[in-house]
Amino acid sequence: MSDTLLSVKGVETYYGNIRALSGVDVEVKKGEIVSLIGANGAGKSTLMMTICGSPQARAGTVTFDGEDITRLPMHMIARRRIAQSPEGRRIFPRMTVYENLQMGASLDNLKYFNEDVEKIYTLFPRLKERQTQRGGTLSGGEQQMLSIGRALMARPKLLLLDEPSLGLAPLIVKGIFDAIKVLNREQGLTVFLVEQNAFAALKLSDRAYVMVNGQVTMSGSGRELLANPEVRAAYLEGGRH
Numbered sequence: 001m002s003d004t005l006l007s008v009k010g011v012e013t014y015y016g017n018i019r020a021l022s023g024v025d026v027e028v029k030k031g032e033i034v035s036l037i038g039a040n041g042a043g044k045s046t047l048m049m050t051i052c053g054s055p056q057a058r059a060g061t062v063t064f065d066g067e068d069i070t071r072l073p074m075h076m077i078a079r080r081r082i083a084q085s086p087e088g089r090r091i092f093p094r095m096t097v098y099e100n101l102q103m104g105a106s107l108d109n110l111k112y113f114n115e116d117v118e119k120i121y122t123l124f125p126r127l128k129e130r131q132t133q134r135g136g137t138l139s140g141g142e143q144q145m146l147s148i149g150r151a152l153m154a155r156p157k158l159l160l161l162d163e164p165s166l167g168l169a170p171l172i173v174k175g176i177f178d179a180i181k182v183l184n185r186e187q188g189l190t191v192f193l194v195e196q197n198a199f200a201a202l203k204l205s206d207r208a209y210v211m212v213n214g215q216v217t218m219s220g221s222g223r224e225l226l227a228n229p230e231v232r233a234a235y236l237e238g239g240r241h
Contacts, residue, residue, distance in 0.1 A: 002066065005030045005158055005190050006051070010060035013043075013050045020046045021214045023060070028158070028192050033184050035193040035201035035222070037235055038211035044194040045087050047211070048162050051192075052084055053077045065157065081106075083156035087163045087194075089147040093136025097127050097146055100135050104150030112155070120149040123179050141172035148179070158190050159183070165197045173197065177204055198235035202226045210235075 006028040013021040021043050028034045036044050050057050051064075053074040062070045069077050083104075092100050101120060105113050121128035124145040130138060135146060144164055151159060161180070165173040177200055183189040195201035202208055205222035210231060218225065225231045 003029050003031075004063075005065055006192065007063040008047070008051065008060070009063070011047070011050060011057045011062065012059040013046055013055055014058050015055065019214065021050065021057075024211075024214070024216055026209055026216065028190060030190055031184070031188050032206045033180065033191045033193065033204055035195055035205040035208040036211055037195060037198040037201055037208060037225075037231075039234075040196065042211040043214040044211055045162055046214075048084065048086075048160050048192075048194055051077075051160065052082065078154070079108075081155060081157040082160065083151035083154040083158070084160040085144075085147040085151045085162065085164065087166065089140075089143045091135040091138075091143055091146050091150065093134065095135055096132050097135060097138070098131045100146055100150050101127075101153050104153035106154045113153075116153055116155065120152060123152075123182065124149055141168050141176070144168060144172075144176060145179075148176070152183070156189070158192060161191060161193045161195075163194060163196060165195060165200060173200060180204060198231070199226070202231075 004027055008024055008026040011021055011024045012019060024047060036047065038044050049055065051062055053072055057070055061068055064080055064082060069080060092103060101117055126142055127145055127149055130142060135143065138146065164176050180191055181204060184191055193201055202222040202225050208220065208222050208225050209216050210218040
């Protein structure tokens with residue numbers, strides 16, 4: 001049996017007549033943290049959304065856990081236990097922290113609800129302190145924790161994280177990346193991460209891909225790409241060393 005959890009092959013995605021992804025190949029194995037780095041507008045978030053089914057790929061295939069999900073609607077893909085913490089967080093601002101977590105829970109796993117909430121509170125103690133507070137009143141870092149927590153409530157096999165460090169202070173970013181590491185190492189959660197903070201992402205990742213203008217131009221282990229002169233010049237110079 002293959003240990004590949006997610007396989008993207010030859011994927012092309014369009015917005016109207018504009019091609020956003022051109023023949024993208026990406027693979028994520030079970031238990032890995034894989035990151036996708038690249039400049040703003042490279043197509044990273046489009047790939048995330050294509051995996052989730054909106055927009056759908058016009059060519060190529062997306063396979064998850066051995067099943068072709070390329071043509072499935074979004075809600076059917078989510079039921080396969082792919083959960084996303086989207087760019088910009090997109091929590092429910094009028095709902096409390098606890099209610100936001102309720103919204104993320106899978107209907108198939110409600111018997112685990114209390115246990116799962118406690119796991120989120122252990123991972124992010126700040127959320128426990130804020131559980132009765134409305135999402136819209138939280139700081140940016142707390143909202144990001146809540147977005148990840150809500151995604152985890154679905155008990156995903158694959159967690160998609162889109163720009164989790166965007167707009168956050170370095171100390172908060174470190175806390176969020178530490179939490180991702182814990183989820184992966186202690187719970188064996190497979191993580192596919194889109195991130196502009198290339199240094200933090202590559203340091204965390206088993207493997208990584210570089211995307212330029214809708215195409216994957218380079219891949220390797222996190223360590224290899226951190227040491228690669230081209231990657232350093234394009235994404236790491238002046239970054240966090």
